[in-house]
Amino acid sequence: MIHLHYFAGLKEAAGKAEEDLSWQDGTADDVLQWAKQTYPAFDFTAVQLAVNEEYVHLDEPVKPGDHVAFIPPVSGG
Amino acid sequence: MIHLHYFAGLKEAAGKAEEDLSWQDGTADDVLQWAKQTYPAFDFTAVQLAVNEEYVHLDEPVKPGDHVAFIPPVSGG
């Protein structure tokens, strides 16, 4: 199982801030593909992924227990 | 009469912060020459003059009642 975190527009599109996903093995890109299929109305073009609170490339391995966050373009400050 | 204002090193050299000087007519340069003769131990090289709280060139007229300040290089901040 992995822990997914949604923010801003994606949180609103998904209707939730977090959810858990059954998971054995795969990459950040696999998680992204799952999200694209699950939330087809949301545009993931500019979204970056973070695994365990660090930005990652899409080939980053994702293991059970990991936290995967979808990071839309930030606008703090 | 004009009112003279001294600061920093010149105040210490003159032993006073202010003094009045009899005055009829003249320029800032005349005031400077008077000060150089009166306080020969002080180096006026880098000193600027202000008349009535504004920096002036040495040819600025000085009239009775004016405030003339000797402004050594500033070091605020």
Add this chain to the structure above:
Amino acid sequence: MGTELKPFHVTEGPIEAAPYMEYVTHPGAGAVTAFAGTVREWTNGKRTMYLKYEAYVPMAEKKLAQIGDEIMEKWPGSRVAIVHRVGELAISDIAVVIAVSSPHRKAAYEANEYAIEQIKKVVPIWKKEMWEDGEEWIGDQSYKPEKESENE
């Protein structure tokens, strides 16, 4: 402040610059700069009613601390503290405070400006503008260079 100040903090409560400026002040400092990002009423001719900020808090605090580390490396002798508020903010409320001390003033200005630029690039915090007639999550300004000067 009776309690210990957290130098890289994301918080729901109102924030102010003073405790962060004090936090970074020390005998080796000759200059302390503070930046406060405040909620502006008008942007591009649209009137903002209020803002909502949201953050991925643990990652945001980690990224703020990384910015602090980068600054201490780039500008030796500097100290840094950054706090960002989340939740609903009214006009003129402070959204972010950056405090930097440095032996000399040039570094204190440069490092402070570096911090806000990095925050706008990498720290997972999002702003939603609430207007009279709608609302919108504001995306990364770096994707809209023609608007860069309009977005604080």
Add this chain to the structure above:
Amino acid sequence: MGTELKPFHVTEGPIEAAPYMEYVTHPGAGAVTAFAGTVREWTNGKRTMYLKYEAYVPMAEKKLAQIGDEIMEKWPGSRVAIVHRVGELAISDIAVVIAVSSPHRKAAYEANEYAIEQIKKVVPIWKKEMWEDGEEWIGDQSYKPEKESENE
């Protein structure tokens, strides 16, 4: 502050940034910067015990206000407040506070830095360094370019 704040002020009492940052904040501002010049213990390998500042107060306040006018002209929409302390200052005491607000952040940084540079050039205020083994009035740093970076 129960009393009205004087936006261009030379004063003997302790000073702090907060009331000046508040003073310049308004609904049109998106950014507020503050600079606090603090008394540093070590300069060029010499230990400062304390500093003495002296000013030609009426002219200094007039010059500070002129700097404010220049900033409002150069960076439209900015607001400025500057206070300089005189008298004896201990290590880490604040000698000067500059607060600038602006619609956008770049101007708030630039205008603030412009203010401290102008203060060091034209405002009639003098600093005397008091060391363990002596004291000296500090002259205009612009006459000693090789030491510029060492003097805040």
